[in-house]
Amino acid sequence: xxxxxxxxxxxxxxxxHDSPKISKGKPKVKSAKYGIVIHxxxxxxxxxxxxxxxxEAYHQKLEEAIKRGHLVLENxxxxxxxxxxxxxxxxxxxxxNAGKGGVLNAxxxxxxxxxxxxxxxxNAGAVAGVQRIKNPINLARDIMINSPHxxxxxxxxxxxxxDQGYDLLDKSYFITAKxxxxxxxxxxxxxxxxxxxxxxxxxxxxxxxVGCVALDQDGNLAAGTSTGGMTNKKWGRIGDSPxxxxxxxxxxxxxxxxxxxxxxxxxRNVVAYDISAMMAYKGIxxxxxxxxxxxxxxxxxxxxxxxIGIDQKGxxxxxxxxxxxxxxxxxxxxxxxxxxxxxxxx
Amino acid sequence: xxxxxxxxxxxxxxxxHDSPKISKGKPKVKSAKYGIVIHxxxxxxxxxxxxxxxxEAYHQKLEEAIKRGHLVLENxxxxxxxxxxxxxxxxxxxxxNAGKGGVLNAxxxxxxxxxxxxxxxxNAGAVAGVQRIKNPINLARDIMINSPHxxxxxxxxxxxxxDQGYDLLDKSYFITAKxxxxxxxxxxxxxxxxxxxxxxxxxxxxxxxVGCVALDQDGNLAAGTSTGGMTNKKWGRIGDSPxxxxxxxxxxxxxxxxxxxxxxxxxRNVVAYDISAMMAYKGIxxxxxxxxxxxxxxxxxxxxxxxIGIDQKGxxxxxxxxxxxxxxxxxxxxxxxxxxxxxxxx
Numbered sequence: 001x002x003x004x005x006x007x008x009x010x011x012x013x014x015x016x017h018d019s020p021k022i023s024k025g026k027p028k029v030k031s032a033k034y035g036i037v038i039h040x041x042x043x044x045x046x047x048x049x050x051x052x053x054x055x056e057a058y059h060q061k062l063e064e065a066i067k068r069g070h071l072v073l074e075n076x077x078x079x080x081x082x083x084x085x086x087x088x089x090x091x092x093x094x095x096x097n098a099g100k101g102g103v104l105n106a107x108x109x110x111x112x113x114x115x116x117x118x119x120x121x122x123n124a125g126a127v128a129g130v131q132r133i134k135n136p137i138n139l140a141r142d143i144m145i146n147s148p149h150x151x152x153x154x155x156x157x158x159x160x161x162x163d164q165g166y167d168l169l170d171k172s173y174f175i176t177a178k179x180x181x182x183x184x185x186x187x188x189x190x191x192x193x194x195x196x197x198x199x200x201x202x203x204x205x206x207x208x209x210v211g212c213v214a215l216d217q218d219g220n221l222a223a224g225t226s227t228g229g230m231t232n233k234k235w236g237r238i239g240d241s242p243x244x245x246x247x248x249x250x251x252x253x254x255x256x257x258x259x260x261x262x263x264x265x266x267x268r269n270v271v272a273y274d275i276s277a278m279m280a281y282k283g284i285x286x287x288x289x290x291x292x293x294x295x296x297x298x299x300x301x302x303x304x305x306x307x308i309g310i311d312q313k314g315x316x317x318x319x320x321x322x323x324x325x326x327x328x329x330x331x332x333x334x335x336x337x338x339x340x341x342x343x344x345x346x
Numbered sequence: 347x348x349x350x351x352x353x354x355x356x357x358x359x360x361x362x363h364d365s366p367k368i369s370k371g372k373p374k375v376k377s378a379k380y381g382i383v384i385h386x387x388x389x390x391x392x393x394x395x396x397x398x399x400x401x402e403a404y405h406q407k408l409e410e411a412i413k414r415g416h417l418v419l420e421n422x423x424x425x426x427x428x429x430x431x432x433x434x435x436x437x438x439x440x441x442x443n444a445g446k447g448g449v450l451n452a453x454x455x456x457x458x459x460x461x462x463x464x465x466x467x468x469n470a471g472a473v474a475g476v477q478r479i480k481n482p483i484n485l486a487r488d489i490m491i492n493s494p495h496x497x498x499x500x501x502x503x504x505x506x507x508x509d510q511g512y513d514l515l516d517k518s519y520f521i522t523a524k525x526x527x528x529x530x531x532x533x534x535x536x537x538x539x540x541x542x543x544x545x546x547x548x549x550x551x552x553x554x555x556v557g558c559v560a561l562d563q564d565g566n567l568a569a570g571t572s573t574g575g576m577t578n579k580k581w582g583r584i585g586d587s588p589x590x591x592x593x594x595x596x597x598x599x600x601x602x603x604x605x606x607x608x609x610x611x612x613x614r615n616v617v618a619y620d621i622s623a624m625m626a627y628k629g630i631x632x633x634x635x636x637x638x639x640x641x642x643x644x645x646x647x648x649x650x651x652x653x654i655g656i657d658q659k660g661x662x663x664x665x666x667x668x669x670x671x672x673x674x675x676x677x678x679x680x681x682x683x684x685x686x687x688x689x690x691x692x
């Protein structure tokens with residue numbers, strides 16, 4: 001009898017020793033209810049404004065990205081990995097404002113931000129103002145895992161990347177004819193007044209940030225966002241994408257959110273976390289919280305954009321107050337939805 | 347009669363034209379219930395660890411700073427101005443980790459962050475990683491007022507400062523013998539492992555960030571935070587101080603908050619906004635919300651530090667889970683409280 005007690009005690013000790021830092025809310029049984037949502041930016045995306053061939057190109061790339069992340073989940077992989085893999089495909093495509101094809105700052109260079117958050121333990125990583133990292137979302141994840149920090153910026157972040165074995169690319173890799181034309185167009189329209197630049201940006205630009213949220217079979221949530229920022233930006237501007245709570249948030253007890261839009265309003269409204277807080281403190285659904293934040297609170301300040309989200313039960317949402325939003329979602333039954341215009345994706 | 351109607355109509359039109367962008371909740375009658383709270387950092391601040399003369403020096407500087415902001419409020423000035431003026435005194439003192447006397451990064455230079463938020467309209471400004479700005483809180487305010495952005499960083503932020511007429515100081519202005527000794531001590535203890543650096547930082551450093559929250563006679567709230575970051579920091583690390591929602595938040599409908607502590611945990615917990623969200627969505631008091639966030643949620647993840655806060659009614663709070671926190675508060679009756687150790691300032 002004593003031996004049995006000793007054995008049980010030893011097993012318990014071993015279990016305690018090996019337990020992860022925080023595993024609250026992680027079910028041990030694999031769940032059938034997994035799912036994934038991606039976005040490629042919200043803005044003035046209309047049928048008349050996009051040629052058929054361009055619509056087809058966006059459709060194909062969104063399909064490729066959502067299926068890549070879904071495959072990770074289907075095979076029992078983590079939400080974190082699904083988020084990273086889906087975003088990598090969008091970062092590598094010149095169609096979206098992230099990674100290659102990111103918009104150009106006032107110096108004609110890309111300046112990228114990204115962040116990622118793990119809902120299982122609320123760990124997070126973020127990077128701001130990097131110029132030579134092929135996939136900023138990967139660097140955000142490495143900052144989370146391999147540094148004691150959440151957010152690194154600029155050449156310092158690139159020095160960390162070198163420490164981690166990253167190859168720094170030539171800045172020309174990121175530049176496309178499209179992003180050069182966009183910069184020239186904005187600079188031509190630019191008057192000396194800052195407010196005019198801002199107005200031009202708001203009226204003419206798609207907010208082409210990309211993002212992904214996922215729920216895996218272990219019941220863990222994750223969210224990630226990656227962006228090239230805004231055309232003709234100056235002064236080392238940091239938008240909402242690398243700001244945990246504004247552009248990205250994940251918490252197993254509520255939801256995972258990735259935002260896209262006019263970043264300044266998303267920072268001031270703490271948009272991503274606000275949706276989580278409404279669910280936690282008011283007991284409302286993801287859909288209700290997303291509608292209140294995007295259609296009421298954000299709109300009241302004049303903030304334009306949208307979010308994608310997924311909750312612990314696999315409910316998915318894409319909520320935006322702009323004419324369109326590049327988006328796709330896929331559930332555990334492999335039902336897929338890819339949309340660009342109008343409202344009501346969920 | 348027609349003339350009177352016309353006159354009234356014209357007056358109404360004029361009133362509409364001159365109204366501020368957003369004035370929701372702004373009472374027209376001056377309120378007697380104004381107040382101000384400041385902090386100079388939380389951490390391992392103990393009686394035995396501080397000489398009598400150093401205690402006296404901290405006491406005097408906290409008194410000078412709180413009285414400066416209080417004078418603004420007493421004279422009917424704005425909460426924004428009070429926050430800025432109080433923080434300027436702390437930034438200019440080498441006693442605190444902000445402005446002059448800010449801790450040194452791995453290159454032996456200061457690298458400062460700051461943010462400010464106006465609760466009246468939820469406008470905000472933030473600056474990260476500046477090295478030659480005497481008062482980063484002033485630049486944060488100018489970013490809020492004179493740029494379309496919320497957050498600027500690094501040399502880009504300094505370029506904006508030059509546009510605004512700022513003099514950039516020589517980096518040597520910020521360096522003190524104390525900050526040099528601290529850097530040398532940390533670098534000596536440093537092994538090659540990142541976690542050791544982090545552990546040293548947590549165990550031995552005061553989190554000397556400074557901050558201020560205020561309620562003015564018009565019923566408007568404001569919050570600001572300014573910091574030199576952490577000794578021996580590398581890689582362009584950005585902490586919670588310039589992150590709206592994490593280190594700073596203000597909203598006339600709830601409260602104004604400034605945080606200090608181990609920034610990474612404050613970002614992951616969206617600390618400043620979380621207190622506001624609990625008040626708004628759960629209907630609990632500032633004190634209850636601050637206690638839950640700092641003593642329970644933050645502590646559960648192992649996050650150390652504290653916050654100061656003030657609500658719309660002038661209730662003031664200083665909540666921290668470290669041995670001490672440099673802090674002071676002053677109400678509309680000019681009752682003043684200056685403390686460093688223990689708990690229960692409010």
